Amino acid sequence: MESRTKGEVDELAPHETLRTVLPGPLNGVVILDLSRVLAGPYCTLLLGELGARVIKVEPPEGDDSRRYGPFRNGASLYFAAVNRGKESIALDLKDAQDRAILDELMGLADVLVENFRPGTMEKLGFGWDELHKRHPHLIYAAASGFGHTGPWSPRPAYDIIVQGMGGIISVTGHKDAEPARIGISIGDLSAGLYTAIGINAALFHREKTGEATKIDISMFDCQLSLMENPAMRYLATQEVPQRLGGRHATISPFAIFEAADAPMIIAAGNDTLFRKLAAALNLPGLADDPRFTTNALRCANFDELKGELEKALMASPAAHWIALLETAGVPAGPINTIADALNHPQVEARHMVVKSEDPVTGTVEMIGNPIKIEPFASAESTARQAAPELGANRDALLAELKQSVASKS
């Protein structure tokens, strides 16, 4: 698009920013986001909450997650929550003209994020070597199933596949039960988190040295990093970590126990807390019982300890014990449903539910920003801009590109 004349540019209306970024430490940063569904979009959601501008490039049919429920008035609330505040342009990357637009957008951006299968960007002519030559300022972040190196690199992966491969399912749940998926997409979400750490480190590095870098995140690697404790135990002892139900492997009591009406949690993993716990439950002999005097003994004799504690706990409901243990200075807590969790007073105080007004779906409530940074956090509101309709920002973006070309010529 080098052939535009000054005249054409002058005819353009001044670029209107349809989106305003949130105040935050990443103000001024532009993210060009080619990612789909969850790992990449969750990463750029967090970066947007920190003040970055996020331009979402979607295929002509839109991000797959626009077709994931629940729906309201035909629109996906799944998509709405993860893509709030982003701009959208639809591009067919098999089309040369659309690829040229993408290339121009790279000139505007500080960071490109994608979660294609490895090799896809190379096929499109946007592999790192090529990109880095053409756009030396551009940081490139790729999140894929197995990363851009190693024998499994070319394979696709999905959240649940990676949950299974990384080992988290093998250490969660009860020994004799069927295995269960972790009830959140921890494979995708964790990849999004590590990618965001890498991007922010790369932004710092570029700001300091001028050098743009490439971030190569593997969902499988991320699962392994989360497994650091069971992995360390396996590597140290060659014993394969098992599913332990409600308890922790090496700290005790730090587990789920049954009270009269419901299960509850007690975390009294050192001798002082254990002594306080025994006193609070009116079990005077417990702390001096030779089976339970040290953390190592309480781990080894956990089933017996659980029996003794539950004998007492079964006399009253969980809420009674949680209040009593709080007074006694022993960490304890409920097993909240999602409804309980969201109705906790801390949620409102910390602005952890935010909302957008969407022309199609009306008011949409979503989880807020967990990364509170002062001085920005004090001024944070719970209002967010809605997720974009597919291609909603195309005209404004093309106008911005024209202006950008003009200002460089």
Next chain:
Amino acid sequence: MESRTKGEVDELAPHETLRTVLPGPLNGVVILDLSRVLAGPYCTLLLGELGARVIKVEPPEGDDSRRYGPFRNGASLYFAAVNRGKESIALDLKDAQDRAILDELMGLADVLVENFRPGTMEKLGFGWDELHKRHPHLIYAAASGFGHTGPWSPRPAYDIIVQGMGGIISVTGHKDAEPARIGISIGDLSAGLYTAIGINAALFHREKTGEATKIDISMFDCQLSLMENPAMRYLATQEVPQRLGGRHATISPFAIFEAADAPMIIAAGNDTLFRKLAAALNLPGLADDPRFTTNALRCANFDELKGELEKALMASPAAHWIALLETAGVPAGPINTIADALNHPQVEARHMVVKSEDPVTGTVEMIGNPIKIEPFASAESTARQAAPELGANRDALLAELKQSVASKS
């Protein structure tokens, strides 16, 4: 310590760096780490892997996790894995002289990290307002149970308490089983991840604007952010998300199924993949069965779909089906133990197990760095420096402080 003379400084040996930082985008960054056990230490482990220098300030008795198993030759391998490559100095923060040393160390540091109960730093005279005045360059990152604001701020929290409060336990596992802890410390680890994102964003912001900021991370907020999907579903429909065993709430089939010898995972959540799956399992009528023609129908009729698929899968072992589905282009995978996961060929290729040589414990193997950033990643080795003995770097740090004071005078 303003009263030192030039003469004293001259007598010092030149400062020896006992630790060399890893090459990475955070080279030049100094982290002063007051955090204990896991959330903070895991955060600074990742920052160390990205090239930061981490100075760990421990209480006189050492970080609690030095007393967490497994042990080898009396030393904690739990501590060794999370604190590799860090420097250690023991300070009694109730002692005025040691607090003065801490204050001087802040002059060397770019970022202070702590995971005390809110209010602790204020009591020590190091609250943000005070700190920011005295050390205007210093970024301050706090990770606590419920954050530095809101009615629950003063309360302590532990990983399992936050797991229970945030809702992850309520959506993981089988409907009629006892609830189970997630088998990793996801409450601590996720807080560490969000803290690291915030720190790197703050480093970028300071590099760009000169302003140091305060990061306030709540473990409870972090759990809520991970709950974004079940929370979105609850906020959209007011239906409380339940435990769903092996399946995904809104994508199907994307679940765990029983094969002849073991459970396995199939992720064929769109119509094209489902059609391929039916063909591969030689179930020609399945894709056109009116109960299963769309994702929404496959979610609604999941139990019947599971029955049909398992009728076929029970004929052969999981490995047979995984290989067959791979050939057919249908995502599928095993439920790996931690041993299986660590023996995967991708682990060696990606340097995801690293090791240190420790004078006390010998060779310690640990999980490596999941944040691969080029050009650094290509040169990455699997060698790491061991975790420090308590106070191991005291003399070198005090000498460095003397030199620093001298160079400023």
